[in-house]
Amino acid sequence: MIHPKRYLITSALPYANGPLHIGHLSGAYLSADIYVRFLRLMDKDVVYICGSDENGAAITMRAKKEGISPQEIIDKYHYQFIEAFEKTGISFDIYHRTSSDLHKETAQEFFRDIYNKGIFEEKESEQYFDEKAHQFLADRYIKGTCPKCGYEEAYGDQCEKCGSSLSPLELINPVSTLTGDKPVLKKTKHWYLPLNKDEGWLREYIEEGVLNEKEHHDPNEWKNHVVGQCKSWLDGGLQPRAMTRDLDWGVDVPHEIEDSEGKKLYVWMDAPIGYISATKYWAEKTGNDWKPYWQDEETALIHFIGKDNIVFHCIIFPAILKAKGDYILPVNVPANQFMNLEGDKISTSKNWAVWVNEYIEDFPDNIDELRYNLTRNMPEHKDSEFTWKNFQETNNTELVNNLGNFVNRVIVLTNKYYKGVVPEFDQDSMFTGVWDQDFGGFHETEMLSLHDELQDMNAKLRKFDFRGALKILMDISAKGNQLLQFNEPWKLIKEDPEAVKAIMNFALQIVTAISVSIKPFLPATSDKLRKMLNLPLIEEKGELLELLDELALGELLLETDHKINEPVHLFSKIEDEVIQKQIDKLKSGSVKKEEKEEKTVKVNSEKKEAKHKEIKPNISFDDFSKMDLRTGTIIEAEKIKKTDKLLKLTLDLGDEKRTVASGIAEYFTPEEIIGKQIVLLANLEPRKIRGVVSQGMILMAEDSEGKLEFINPDTKFEDGSVVR
Ligand SMILES: [Zn+2]
Numbered sequence: 001m002i003h004p005k006r007y008l009i010t011s012a013l014p015y016a017n018g019p020l021h022i023g024h025l026s027g028a029y030l031s032a033d034i035y036v037r038f039l040r041l042m043d044k045d046v047v048y049i050c051g052s053d054e055n056g057a058a059i060t061m062r063a064k065k066e067g068i069s070p071q072e073i074i075d076k077y078h079y080q081f082i083e084a085f086e087k088t089g090i091s092f093d094i095y096h097r098t099s100s101d102l103h104k105e106t107a108q109e110f111f112r113d114i115y116n117k118g119i120f121e122e123k124e125s126e127q128y129f130d131e132k133a134h135q136f137l138a139d140r141y142i143k144g145t146c147p148k149c150g151y152e153e154a155y156g157d158q159c160e161k162c163g164s165s166l167s168p169l170e171l172i173n174p175v176s177t178l179t180g181d182k183p184v185l186k187k188t189k190h191w192y193l194p195l196n197k198d199e200g201w202l203r204e205y206i207e208e209g210v211l212n213e214k215e216h217h218d219p220n221e222w223k224n225h226v227v228g229q230c231k232s233w234l235d236g237g238l239q240p241r242a243m244t245r246d247l248d249w250g251v252d253v254p255h256e257i258e259d260s261e262g263k264k265l266y267v268w269m270d271a272p273i274g275y276i277s278a279t280k281y282w283a284e285k286t287g288n289d290w291k292p293y294w295q296d297e298e299t300a301l302i303h304f305i306g307k308d309n310i311v312f313h314c315i316i317f318p319a320i321l322k323a324k325g326d327y328i329l330p331v332n333v334p335a336n337q338f339m340n341l342e343g344d345k346i347s348t349s350k351n352w353a354v355w356v357n358e359y360i361e362d363f364p365d366n367i368d369e370l371r372y373n374l375t376r377n378m379p380e381h382k383d384s385e386f387t388w389k390n391f392q393e394t395n396n397t398e399l400v401n402n403l404g405n406f407v408n409r410v411i412v413l414t415n416k417y418y419k420g421v422v423p424e425f426d427q428d429s430m431f432t433g434v435w436d437q438d439f440g441g442f443h444e445t446e447m448l449s450l451h452d453e454l455q456d457m458n459a460k461l462r463k464f465d466f467r468g469a470l471k472i473l474m475d476i477s478a479k480g481n482q483l484l485q486f487n488e489p490w491k492l493i494k495e496d497p498e499a500v501k502a503i504m505n506f507a508l509q510i511v512t513a514i515s516v517s518i519k520p521f522l523p524a525t526s527d528k529l530r531k532m533l534n535l536p537l538i539e540e541k542g543e544l545l546e547l548l549d550e551l552a553l554g555e556l557l558l559e560t561d562h563k564i565n566e567p568v569h570l571f572s573k574i575e576d577e578v579i580q581k582q583i584d585k586l587k588s589g590s591v592k593k594e595e596k597e598e599k600t601v602k603v604n605s606e607k608k609e610a611k612h613k614e615i616k617p618n619i620s621f622d623d624f625s626k627m628d629l630r631t632g633t634i635i636e637a638e639k640i641k642k643t644d645k646l647l648k649l650t651l652d653l654g655d656e657k658r659t660v661a662s663g664i665a666e667y668f669t670p671e672e673i674i675g676k677q678i679v680l681l682a683n684l685e686p687r688k689i690r691g692v693v694s695q696g697m698i699l700m701a702e703d704s705e706g707k708l709e710f711i712n713p714d715t716k717f718e719d720g721s722v723v724r
Pocket of ligand 1 (some may be wrong): 158
């Protein structure tokens, strides 16, 4: 599709069960954002869609883990995502969510229509069932050993180590992730999309670029690793894939369908349909028609994703769209590979990540600096790596020394020599070069054609080569620096003021060109440049297209006599301490560090006797959550006869009174503890001690001398409050 009429661009819907890290940002969001901003600068009709993916098993699992409801989980992350995207400048036209009614209706309509066409295959099959949890175990509810690579923590839908898509029945030694029990097989009915029947046209679509009867895309424009992954799926043979699950959280299978009770749509059926419902929502809000964006063959649909989602966007979603009928297919899916961090895979569970929200908190004024580093290291064709040292280096050498330095010199010198007014000069020397390295100074030779350079940048952006495009911009700035460095206007101003006018004018044209073309990459920097140049901010309404036209016609981008403003601050050096702090934070927050600390503790304990008792082996959250801890107040206390150690205490727990025998008589008199608020383990099995039935245990701290003290909350709580 060479000249699409309009573009619909999507970024992978982030799954609302955990925060965003920089790997997500560089994978599916920054890439799409740069592309979309570029299209807007070229005056294209483009809508940029995203939203939170809020259905499926992992949401309920996360909710159980955090001890809150699924609704609270999705709300928490949905609003966290919105903040992270807003603050990093990801410029969605709409950010929706798949828990909305509009989405549920849209997804159900898809299911209903495909069902009514008789495309689904109904199959009763044996599925793993957890008898303790009374639940079928699909996807993330079950794990075991991957049959392909031997990884022991593979999930029922996918192995995160080798990326293979799995079904629970393929797992070796499966266990329920809910209870840790070995599951049993039980019969259940599901609806399958017969992907095996789609193999033929999918192969044509992937390998030859056939979109529909009329339209083609160029398969050479697809990334090799994307095509490679798709081909290996097709070569392996496609199997019918269940589009429903036995779950309690998600989009219901339409109720009029027989046996639909308790059945939800498979999350990879409903999530991509989220792009469609988000487009509908956008259209509703802006008074547009959503249909052309999904149904007109002259629309270019492009999905930006990470490599773990390739099969869902290149095979399964196209098959769903085709089954529904009257929908276009993506013309490209420029998936990125993964970004690693400081030598390791980014891992949420090991807390080995740079979290976007934390970065924003620590570096509120350095958003473009992050965008810059993530773009110049974007994992476009192979995995890449983020390191804090590299972040510091690229900031200090490329942003501060190159771009920042060039712009600052131009603005400062223009203000100094010409009171901020763009100098007039001999038009003939414009754009035909200003300096020549061999000649060692000002010379008539072609060295920098802004027009050609920016055309090259465009070509790279159109091919999703964001690293290459950004490099061209930074090279333009580097050449601007050389222009000043070699001609030394600060010396030349006395001997040849006319030449300095030409040099400074050209330098100002370069800054102006950068102020427009840098917008997709570093939007806040573009704004600062425009303010310095005293030009209107870039609104992404065709400004780059206009600029290219002006350059092609040999027009000035910044008129002589235009008055610019004083310089404003662009970038500053990042010091070693700041970087070290981040490295320390990363290491101390991760499991790795815990292991290291464990070793250190052990080494220390060999040298001298441990002061306190050794920490007991880890327990699971489930173990912890079995304990019911409550606040209470001691309202009566008396010694238990014939003992030296025990006090009989009466506690007020708000809704009830409790009697507890406590071995604290050596340390406290009854009088001094009446009225104290304490924390009680309230569901400890009652025990009879010296004739007193003790209903629970008061939490105490014991110091290294063996002295006891109450865990006594600083704040006065309502008695009976839950402690967790
Ligand atoms: Zn595997």
